[in-house]
Amino acid sequence: MEILTSQSTFVLSDELLEKMDAYWRAANYLSVGQIYLYDNPLLKAPLQLSHVKPMVVGHWGTSPGQNFIYVHLNRVIKKHHLNMIYISGPGHGGPALVANTYLEGSYSEVYPDISEDEQGMKKLFTQFSFPGGISSHVAPSTPGSIHEGGELGYSLSHAFGAVFDNPDLIAACVVGDGEAETGPLATAWHSNKFLNAKSDGAVLPILHLNGYKISNPTLLARIPHEELEQFFRGCGWKPYFVEGFEAGDMHRKMALAMEQAINEIRTFQKNAREKGDDKRPLWPMIILRSPKGWTGPKSVGGLKNEGTFRSHQVPIPVDQAHASNVELLEQWMKSYRAEELFDQNGRLISELAELCPTGDKRMGANPHANGGLLLREIRLPDFRNFALQISSPGSVQGQGTVTLGNYLSGVIKLNGKNFRIFGPDETLSNLLGAVFEVSDRQWDAQVMEEDEFLSPSGRILDAQLSEHQCQGWLEGYLLTGRHGMFNSYEAFIRIVDSMFSQHAKWLKVTRELPWRRDIASLNYLLASHVWQQDHNGFTHQDPGFLDHVASKKADVVRLYLPPDANCLLSVMHHCLGSKNYVNVVVAGKHPLPQWLGIKEAEIHCAQGIGIWQWASNDQQSGPDIVMASCGDTVTLELLAAVSILRKHFPELKVRVVNVVDLMKMQSELEHPHGLSDADYDSIFTLDKHIIFNFHGYPWLVHRLSYKRANRNLHVRGYIEEGTITTPFDLRVQNKIDRFHLVIEVIDRLGNLGSKGDYLKQQLQDKLLEHKHYVQRYGKDMPEIAGWLWGE
Known part of the structure; x- marks a missing residue:
């Protein structure tokens, strides 16, 4: 365990500590206000029931911890001139991210009507979990976000996907201790075995141990300290523990942990890039143990609240049936001393605003979190050069994915660090092996003599047998402005049904946000499909992903089933060049008759449907x-x-x-x-x-x-x-x-x-x-x- 003591050479000054604590109070005040208030945002008048929303909904428990993290990340960004994005994994952490992007000014830049004054603050509060407003979790509408917080488990995979081929980027990923219990998140801790310190950025995981889910304790908060440390060291991480209740002490501990983590990340990257050190680093992570609902009401209705599951959602019920609780809510909000934080017009005072990074360095304005801003067009080879020669329909046998593999190798060669192939150990099985003639798999764990296609700088990420991981990596890669493809067995793509749904919903919402720029499409290639399972049997037979995808918004989803290899080339060429879609392509790998020459295939695929006149005899009647x-x-x-x-x-x-x-x-x-x-x-x-x-x-x-x-x-x-x-x-x-x-x-x-x-x-x-x-x-x-x- 890394012991954080005052003997370290880094010291957080009392003046800076007080300012950071005040900034934290401002973010907490805005978080509470979003959950409760309809009017009277600065509490200039005594709080009344009419100032409270008629239906109070939301989640408080994770917000204060995330606000605490955000202000400390702001400090290291400013000090070290970092390029950093923030990924919020805990469920329903929306109030925290909205509050912090509002304080740094990026929220008002995107939504000018939510201005940095009293009237804007009122609108900020009113819109939260309100009809026509914003959701209680981090969403596409939240500036700086690439991660939809409505479903748990994918934050860390998204973070790694974001930093692949982004050598200057750090993804600060807050992992909730409830989220940490999901299968995808538990798998994602091993992403560090695929990170290349020379050409990739870094992920700084911050495990937020606040002890509770909706009504149950969390596992990682209830195991011995030594066991928790051993778990993460076994996963290849160096954990720094920040633990306690007292705010001043916690600020000093957190600042020191952040300083040590950033220094280690920079040292590892410098050694890899300047000295050629190819040893896999023991990357740092932070484990923050703080009370659930930190700084909230200590007790409500005679029951302990702060530090328990009761603070997870709305700590204090305030409505007609609980009108007397208005006074308790007012006391809680006044404990943050908003009059010290905002001026009479409702703007954050200048000495606190100075704690924020500026311009694109603000996490809410980082262009990597609006990937279309950075998107470079993919360079695609002429698919016609990879076509099978067909003298007449059915005269040639061919294998669709073998032909496609040759084309994809050309895509890899043309695009450098702008395109990757993802898959759960199935690239070779799906007969796309030609891609390994131009690239290895990316891999930073042990390599043995008999291994094939493993190196730290490969363009193919298929060496971990997890569909969740591949989907999360690819989503993070796309959302930060790059291009990619996911190949999988058709039956087992069902494992990421829900992840696909979340991404499709993300695309649907971003189409309605003019400030969100288009990103490259998410492209699935489903091979080893239902009709080609000679030895695998019934378990490998499920074409139901098509049904699932077809149920989503028509503006987003596309389904292609090419009948032969040349049609597959044409379809995939189109899909790789498209934006803001989910494209699903189903293609076989076994030898089958080939029907169309490449010119006919191109025309047929452009139409999407057609009468095959060469196979028909009804032309006259x-x-x-x-x-x-x-x-x-x-x-x-x-x-x-x-x-x-x-x-x-x-x-x-x-x-x-x-x-x-x-x-x-x-x-x-x-x-x-x-x-x-x-x-x-x-x-x-x-x-x-x-x-x-x-x-x-x-x-x-x-x-x-x-x-x-x-x-x-x-x-x-x-x-x-x-x-x-x-x-x-x-x-x-x-x-x-x-x-x-x-x-x-x-x-x-x-x-x-x-x-x-x-x-x-x-x-x-x-x-x-x-x-x-x-x-x-x-x-x-x-x-x-x-x-x-x-x-």
């Missing part, structure tokens, strides 16, 4: 049946079904439709990419049966197209059937195979006569033959594995 697909494997089976129909019913007019952009199925009134009713009807007809072979759960297509005029839509997709089996047998079990598709056409049309009856019987026999064959030989029948379009 219109279709008897529409056969549609969305996804690579289902497109193969659909075309195989069409070939059977063409062989046995040459007179049958079949229209083949392929969908790349799933949101084309929605109306243009519901999604920017949606088709107009006229265009939809032109493709799918008004009344013909549509057999739609879909990559995911069938009801998603029904949900997207439920308002369309043609109600004869019959969707096949994944129906939760699976095991360890052959590729074709998995398709048969879920009835998306060619034989089931043809049988459905025969049943739906009902006018194919005895030829239809006999063919249906043949196909049912073929399904039994297939079942016996795979059970005996463990592989698909030669006629399936060797099928070619046009034969």
Whole structure:
């Protein structure tokens, strides 16, 4: 344990201590005012119930500790000329960040109507947790924030993502002790094994131990001191403990801890950058143990409040039923002596305002926390140079992600420190191995002789098996103005369902904030997908992420299912160059027939949907049946079904439709990419049966197209059937195979006569033959594995 004593060479002067304590009181006063007050912000008149909001909601418990941290960070920023952002991990810490950005002036710069005077303070208070106002947690509307505080667990991952390739940036990350109990946060302590002191910035974690969650104690606050220290040392950190209750003593301890932490960070970076020291540092962190609801009411209603779970939310109930508590609230607010902190006009007095950094050095105005300000356009190679040569549809076998890997290696080469690939140990498994020809994985732990692709300066972060970590790193990287991609197994991307939701909500809100600049899109590549699990079985089969994403705001989400490798190149090229979206691309890695040359693929993907004229025969008379697909494997089976129909019913007019952009199925009134009713009807007809072979759960297509005029839509997709089996047998079990598709056409049309009856019987026999064959030989029948379009 690092012992912090007055014998250190650093001493916080009494004058500065008093000013910092006064500044802390000002931030605490503003935090309380936000929770409670509707009017009378400076308490110039005796407080009355009418001055209090009719519904008092919010969270006080974490705010005073975060206010304490913020004023100390301001001091080291000014002294050492630091480039620092603040990440607030504790839930519902909004009052603290709003208060501090207001005090430093960055809040009023973004929101001029919240002015630095009495009237502005009234608006600041009124808007908090008030209809049409701001939320009780740190949000996109909070200047200086890159972290949505509504859900716990991701602050430390975001902090590391922010400092990758940002050598001058320090991310001060406050981790709540409740948040520290989440799986993602517990994993994130190991991010320090991926940080390169030479080319990356630094993260200063500040674990805020205030002892309680909503109504329970926190684990890390209730274990012995030595055990807590051993835990963090075991995770590769050097903890500095700041503990106590008395404000003056705590200010001195915190100032000393901050000074030592910043000096160590700078020393490590200097040694790495100037002396070539490649030893992994034992990075500093601070553990602040302070009372929950520090400086709040000691007791309320005869029950202890400060230092207990009762201070977590609203410490003092004040409403019609508790009108007598107005006096208690007034006493609490007056304990901060606002008349010493703000002038008669409500502005922070000058000697306290001088404690703030200025300009971009203010944490609320740091451009890294509004990443679009720093965003450099990504440089993309010509995807056409990586295309597969296709002489005719289906004549070539190819692997989508192998082809894409070659393209991504070109992206890495062109972008230096402006692009990264993230993934949970699946980059090679997803057959993107070409990227390792131009970059290693970033890794700063032990390396052994037999290891591959590990170095401190790699561009690929996939060496930790945690989807949460990869998502958090990527979000932090994007939110601070860079570009990236997340590749994962399709089934296990569900692990970050909630993280995706938070990011999508962030993007939705920032679109409504003119001061928030556009950032690069969050791009998912989902490979090893539901239809390609020969040995993994049922556990690896879940296409439900598409359903989850489709439920979010249409302005934000995009879903792409390219049918072949050249379409994948075109789609990913578009996604990597886009901004302010979440793009989900689903692509296979196994050999499949390739359908479109690169020119045709580019046109098809730009349209997002189209009739494949080369596979259709209805040009002269219109279709008897529409056969549609969305996804690579289902497109193969659909075309195989069409070939059977063409062989046995040459007179049958079949229209083949392929969908790349799933949101084309929605109306243009519901999604920017949606088709107009006229265009939809032109493709799918008004009344013909549509057999739609879909990559995911069938009801998603029904949900997207439920308002369309043609109600004869019959969707096949994944129906939760699976095991360890052959590729074709998995398709048969879920009835998306060619034989089931043809049988459905025969049943739906009902006018194919005895030829239809006999063919249906043949196909049912073929399904039994297939079942016996795979059970005996463990592989698909030669006629399936060797099928070619046009034969």
